[in-house]
Amino acid sequence: MVVQNSPSSQATPASLPPSVFTLPQTAQLEALYTIIRDKETSRGDFLFYSDRIIRLLVEEGLNHLPVVPKTVVTPTGATYEGVGFEGKICGVSILRAGEAMEAGLREVCRSVRIGKILIQRDEETAQPKLFYSKLPQDIEKRYVLLLDPMLATGGSAIKAVEVLKEHNVPEDRIIFVNLIASPEGLKNFCAKFPQTRVITGWIDQGLNEKAYIIPGLGDFGERRYCS
Amino acid sequence: MEEVGEQEQTPFLDPSPGRPPLSRAVSNTLNPGGRSEFLLQAKKNTILKSHGRPPWYDEDGHAVHDAFVIGVAGGSASGKTYVARRIVQALGSIPTVVILSQDSFYKKHGPEDLELAFQNRYDFDHPDAIDMPLFASCLADLKAGRQSNIPIYSFKEHQRLDETKYLYGAAIIIVEGILALHDPTLRDLYDLKIFVQCDSDLMLARRIRRDINERGRSVEGVLEQYLRYVKPAYDNFVQPTSRYANIIVPGSDNTVAIELIATHVRRKIEDRSRYLRKDLARIGPLDLTLGNPVDQSFPNLTVLRQTPQLRGIFTMLRNSRTRREDFIFFTDRLSTFLSEKAMEFLPYKSKNITTPVEATYTGKELAVEHICGVSILRSGGPLERGLRRVIQDIRIGSLLIQSEDNTGEPLLLHLMLPDCIRQRHLAKNSFVFLLDAQVGTGAAAFMAIRVLLDHGVPQENIIFVTFIVAACGGVRVLQRAFPKVRIVCGAVDPMLRETWALWDTTPQSPSQDGDSGGLGTPTAKTKAEAEAEGRKIWVVEPGIGHIGDRYYL
Numbered sequence: 001m002v003v004q005n006s007p008s009s010q011a012t013p014a015s016l017p018p019s020v021f022t023l024p025q026t027a028q029l030e031a032l033y034t035i036i037r038d039k040e041t042s043r044g045d046f047l048f049y050s051d052r053i054i055r056l057l058v059e060e061g062l063n064h065l066p067v068v069p070k071t072v073v074t075p076t077g078a079t080y081e082g083v084g085f086e087g088k089i090c091g092v093s094i095l096r097a098g099e100a101m102e103a104g105l106r107e108v109c110r111s112v113r114i115g116k117i118l119i120q121r122d123e124e125t126a127q128p129k130l131f132y133s134k135l136p137q138d139i140e141k142r143y144v145l146l147l148d149p150m151l152a153t154g155g156s157a158i159k160a161v162e163v164l165k166e167h168n169v170p171e172d173r174i175i176f177v178n179l180i181a182s183p184e185g186l187k188n189f190c191a192k193f194p195q196t197r198v199i200t201g202w203i204d205q206g207l208n209e210k211a212y213i214i215p216g217l218g219d220f221g222e223r224r225y226c227s
Numbered sequence: 228m229e230e231v232g233e234q235e236q237t238p239f240l241d242p243s244p245g246r247p248p249l250s251r252a253v254s255n256t257l258n259p260g261g262r263s264e265f266l267l268q269a270k271k272n273t274i275l276k277s278h279g280r281p282p283w284y285d286e287d288g289h290a291v292h293d294a295f296v297i298g299v300a301g302g303s304a305s306g307k308t309y310v311a312r313r314i315v316q317a318l319g320s321i322p323t324v325v326i327l328s329q330d331s332f333y334k335k336h337g338p339e340d341l342e343l344a345f346q347n348r349y350d351f352d353h354p355d356a357i358d359m360p361l362f363a364s365c366l367a368d369l370k371a372g373r374q375s376n377i378p379i380y381s382f383k384e385h386q387r388l389d390e391t392k393y394l395y396g397a398a399i400i401i402v403e404g405i406l407a408l409h410d411p412t413l414r415d416l417y418d419l420k421i422f423v424q425c426d427s428d429l430m431l432a433r434r435i436r437r438d439i440n441e442r443g444r445s446v447e448g449v450l451e452q453y454l455r456y457v458k459p460a461y462d463n464f465v466q467p468t469s470r471y472a473n474i475i476v477p478g479s480d481n482t483v484a485i486e487l488i489a490t491h492v493r494r495k496i497e498d499r500s501r502y503l504r505k506d507l508a509r510i511g512p513l514d515l516t517l518g519n520p521v522d523q524s525f526p527n528l529t530v531l532r533q534t535p536q537l538r539g540i541f542t543m544l545r546n547s548r549t550r551r552e553d554f555i556f557f558t559d560r561l562s563t564f565l566s567e568k569a570m571e572f573l574p575y576k577s578k579n580i581t582t583p584v585e586a587t588y589t590g591k592e593l594a595v596e597h598i599c600g601v602s603i604l605r606s607g608g609p610l611e612r613g614l615r616r617v618i619q620d621i622r623i624g625s626l627l628i629q630s631e632d633n634t635g636e637p638l639l640l641h642l643m644l645p646d647c648i649r650q651r652h653l654a655k656n657s658f659v660f661l662l663d664a665q666v667g668t669g670a671a672a673f674m675a676i677r678v679l680l681d682h683g684v685p686q687e688n689i690i691f692v693t694f695i696v697a698a699c700g701g702v703r704v705l706q707r708a709f710p711k712v713r714i715v716c717g718a719v720d721p722m723l724r725e726t727w728a729l730w731d732t733t734p735q736s737p738s739q740d741g742d743s744g745g746l747g748t749p750t751a752k753t754k755a756e757a758e759a760e761g762r763k764i765w766v767v768e769p770g771i772g773h774i775g776d777r778y779y780l
Contacts, residue, residue, distance in 0.1 A: 026571045027571070027575035027591050028567075028570045028571045028573070028575065030575070030590055030591040031575050031590065031591040031592050031593055033590060034578055034580060034588070034590025034591055034592055035592075037580060037582045037588055037590065038580040038581070038582070038590075039580075039581055039582055039583040040580070048619060052567070052616070052617060055563065055567075055616075056567060059536060059564065062536045063534040063535055063536050065535070065536075066535075067535040067536075067538070067539055070542055072542055072545055072546035072547070072548070073546070073547055073548075074545045074546070074547055074768070074769045074770055074771070074772060075547040075770070075771070075772025075773065075777075076724075076726075076766050076768055076769070076770055076772060078722070078768040078769040078770065079769065080541075080542065080545045080546075080769040082538055082539070082541060082542025082545065082546075083535060083538045083539050083542055084539065084542060085539050107560075107563075107616075108560060110556060208584065208586075212584045213584075214582075214584065214586045215582045215584070215586035215587070215588040216582055216583075216584055216586065217582055217583065218582060218583025218584055219583070223583070
C-alpha cells in the first residue's frame with residue numbers, strides 16, 4: 001500500500017532555501033505545465049489547465065496552516081479523532097495576474113476575503129512601487145496567501161510583502177503561492193524574507209535579458225485576460 | 228419485465244415491404260389464448276429482464292457460465308417468434324433474456340442487389356442473403372458474456388444501417404430465424420435447438436392474411452413471392468435443418484411443448500445460480516470480519532497523503548453535525564483532489580513545444596486514446612463533480628447496482644456505458660475511472676469491475692476512485708480477484724461492522740446497496756423495529772455515513 005504521508009510536498013532540493021516548497025513533480029503535473037507553456041494553446045485551455053494547477057497550489061499552501069485536534073461523532077455513532085481548521089485566512093492578489101488565482105482559491109476556501117495590491121515599476125527609479133492597495137481591515141490577525149502566478153526577479157513580491165508587513169502581518173504568517181518561479185527570484189525573495197514560505201509549482205531554468213522566465217509561459221496576465 | 232438499455236425500438240420491427248419479420252399479429256389471430264400483456268410487448272434484439280442480474284462470476288472474478296443459447300428455426304410464418312416469446316413468458320422470473328432475430332443479419336447490399344431488392348426480386352430466403360460469419364461472431368460474443376453491437380437492417384431501405392444496436396448481459400439468448408439451424412458455426416453455439424414444424428398450407432394461409440392485412444399486398448403478389456423464393460428456400464434449406472433439432476415443436480397447439488422446454492431451461496439456469504450462490508457465500512460476511520486488515524504491501528492501493536488539510540476535510544465529512552452545504556462543498560473538494568491523484572496513474576509521453584517567449588521545452592502529454600468515467604449509482608455521483616473539474620468534457624457512464632434485501636446479493640439493475648466501452652475495439656484502449664463513495668463489502672465494485680472486464684477494458688486500465696476503503700472489508704477480495712486494478716482512496720478506515728438497519732434509508736431509493744455508503748441519519752426507528760424488519764447492513768467505521776443521502780437528500 002502506498003501511503004504518502006509526508007506532512008508536506010516533496011523534499012526541497014539542497015540548493016533551494018528551506019522555506020521553498022514545490023508540488024510533487026509528477027508526469028501529470030508536467031503535462032499540465034506543457035499545455036499552459038505551449039504558445040499554441042487556446043485561451044480556453046489555458047484558463048482550464050492553469051486553474052487546475054492553481055487549485056493544487058492552494059491546497060498545498062493551506063497545508064502550511066495550523067490545525068487543532070477535534071473529536072467528532074459520525075452518523076453511525078462512532079467517534080473520530082480528527083482536526084479542525086484554525087486561524088482566519090485571507091488572500092492577497094498582486095494585480096493583475098494574481099487575480100487569476102482567486103477563483104482557484106475560492107473553490108477551496110469559500111467566501112474567503114481577498115485583498116488587492118497594485119505594484120508597478122517606477123519609470124524614474126526602475127524600482128517596484130506601490131500604486132494601490134486594498135486589504136481586509138483585520139489583516140494583521142489573519143494568515144495571508146499572497147498570490148502572484150510568476151516569480152521572475154522577485155521585485156513585486158518583495159514589495160508586496162513589505163506592504164503586508166507595514167500592515168502588521170508577521171512575515172511567518174505569509175504564504176506566497178506562485179505557478180512558476182525562477183531560481184534567481186527565489187533566491188532574492190528568500191534572502192529578504194526567510195520566514196515566509198513559498199509554494200511554487202515548478203522551478204524553471206532562469207531569466208532572459210528581458211527578465212522573462214525561461215522556458216516560462218510568457219505573460220500570464222496577458223494570456224489569461226487579453227490574448 | 229422491462230428493458231435494459233435506453234435505445235428506442237429498432238427500425239427492423241416496423242412493418243415494411245420486403246421479407247417481413249414475423250409480426251405479433253400472426254400469433255394473435257391464429258394462436259389465440261394464453262398470452263399475457265408482456266408477451267405481446269417482448270421486443271426482439273432487446274435485453275428483457277424481470278429484475279436485476281445477479282452475479283455471474285465466482286469469487287475470483289471469473290465468469291462461471293456462458294449464456295444459455297436456444298436456436299429456433301422453422302418456416303416463414305411457422306410461429307418461431309411466437310414460440311420464442313412463449314418460452315420467455317414461461318420462464319417467469321428468470322432475469323435477462325434476449326431474442327435475437329436473424330433478420331438483423333442480412334448482408335450489406337451492393338447497388339445491383341439493392342435494385343433487385345426494391346423490385347422484390349432479391350432472394351431474402353436464401354442462406355447467401357445472411358451474413359453468417361457476423362451472425363456467429365455476435366452470438367459467440369453474447370454467449371461468452373461479452374457485449375455485442377449487432378447490425379440494424381432496415382426493410383424500408385433494404386439495407387444494413389450504419390448504426391448498430393448494443394447488447395450486453397443476457398443470461399438466456401433465443402435466436403430465431405428461418406435459417407437459424409443452417410450454419411454449422413451457429414449450431415455449435417446452441418445449447419438447445421428447436422425446429423418449429425408447421426403445415427405448409429397453414430404457413431401460406433398465415434402469410435397471405437398477414438401481407439394483405441398489414442401491407443396492402445395483393446394475393447397475386449404474395450403468391451408470386453411465395454412460389455419464387457419462399458417455398459423453394461423452405462424445401463431446400465429450412466426443412467432439411469429440422470434434423471439438427473433437439474426438439475420439434477408444432478407450429479400450433481404447442482402449449483405442452485413450450486412448457487417442457489421452459490422447464491428444461493429453468494432447471495439448467497437454476498443449477499447454475501445455485502452453484503454460484505454457494506460459491507459467493509464463501510466470500511461473505513465471515514471472511515470480512517475475521518480477516519486480516521488490508522495487505523499493507525499491496526502496491527495498487529494508493530491513499531492520499533494524509534496532510535493536515537485532508538484530515539481537516541475528513542473531520543468535516545465524518546462529523547454527523549456538519550451542515551449539508553458544508554458536506555457538499557468538502558465532498559466536491561475531496562473528489563477534485565482524488566481525481567487529480569487518479570490522473571497520475573495515466574500514461575504520459577514526451578512532447579516538444581515552444582513557449583510565447585520562443586523558448587523550446589520538452590514536456591509531457593497524456594498518452595491515452597480514450598478516457599471515461601463510470602459511476603456506480605447513487606453513491607458514485609458525489610465523485611463526478613471533482614472528475615469534471617479535472618477533465619471538463621469527460622463522458623461518465625453509470626451502473627445501478629442494488630443489493631437484494633433478503634440475500635444481500637448485488638443485482639445489476641441498469642447500465643449505460645460510454646461508447647468507448649460499448650465498442651470492444653475501443654474498450655481495450657480505454658482508461659476508466661470507476662467511481663464509488665466507499666468500499667465496504669466491495670460487492671458492487673466487484674460487479675462493476677466484472678462488467679468493465681466483460682467489455683474488454685484491461686484490468687490495468689481501470690482506476691477505481693473512492694473516498695474510503697474499509698481495511699478489513701471487500702477491498703481484499705477486490706485485490707485478490709483483480710490485482711491490476713488501481714484503487715485510489717482518501718482514507719482507510721479500520722472497521723467494517725454488520726448492524727441492523729437502524730437508519731433511514733428510503734426504500735424506493737437505489738441507495739441500499741450495502742456497499743455504497745453505509746448509513747444516512749438516524750431515525751426514530753428502534754432497534755426492535757429494525758430487527759423485526761430483519762434487514763442487516765454493513766457499515767464502515769468511523770466512516771462518513773451514507774454519502775449518497777448526505778450529498779443528495
